[in-house]
Amino acid sequence: MAVSQLTTSSVAVSARSIASFEGLRPSTVKFASFGCLKNGSISQRSNRAAFVVKAATTVAPKYTSVKPLGDRVLFKIKTVEEKTDGGILLPTTAQSKPQAGEVVAVGEGRTIGKTKVNISLKTGTHVVYSKYAGTEFEFNGSNHLILKEDDIVGILETDNVKDLEPLNDRVFIQVAEAEEKTAGGLLLTEASKDKPSIGTVIAVGPGPLDEEGSRKPLSISQGNTVLYSKYAGNDFKGSDGTNYIALRASDVMAVLS
Helix, strand or coil, rough: CEEEECHHHCCCCHHCCCCCCCCCEEECEEEEECCCCCCEECCCCCCCCCCCEECEEEECCCCCCCCCCCEEEEEEEECCCCCCCCCCCCHHHHHCCCCCCEEEECCCEEEECCEEECCCCCCEEEECCCCCCCCEEECCCCEEEEEEHHHEEEECCCCCCCCCECCCCEEEECCCCCCEEECCCCCCCCHHHHCCEEEEEECCCCCCEEECCCCCCCCCCCCCCCECCCCCCEECCCCCCCCCEEEEHEEEEEEEE
């Protein structure tokens, strides 16, 4: 009977096979030995994970500064919380990906038509940005992120998310509480509650730039109750448990009255 065998020798991969760029060190890659496949069963040779990758790119120590270009901004990422408020250690999979950071450097801005538009953010400003935007890397022992200015949601200089100041065409909304009961009076579990898509506008940004580089004010005002696209924007939870969402004005579908 034929016997199939899969070992590390059959997969010729090593850290040397990863291209090394000037100034950037490749991610650490570790491979555990694989077992043998015999008669449909796997004989394990190691209890270690089969494939472990450290994702962050690292800038070599010989480079002492990173200068963003154009309308890009460089941030030092806020450290991930490793414990709950009750002191319980969180595994990596349970830690929320940070959405906040401190501005370290800014680009020279961009040109719209014949107008040069500079980046208004200053170094040291604390901001909130879109969750999956930009490129992350390690520099001087800390995690940094570089992204376009338009991916910045707002400025947050306090520890309370309700103080968020939205930028550009973003609006900041306090989400309406989900219904606890059905129309017939039945109590709803958390899993069966619909995600609300109605809320009250807490703050609005200055508006997007037009073709001449001037701000175009938003038609939505603070205090409006609005209906917005259900899966748009970035969700936040306040220290008191209140839910908020920051999204683009174009994701607001109607003003309710």
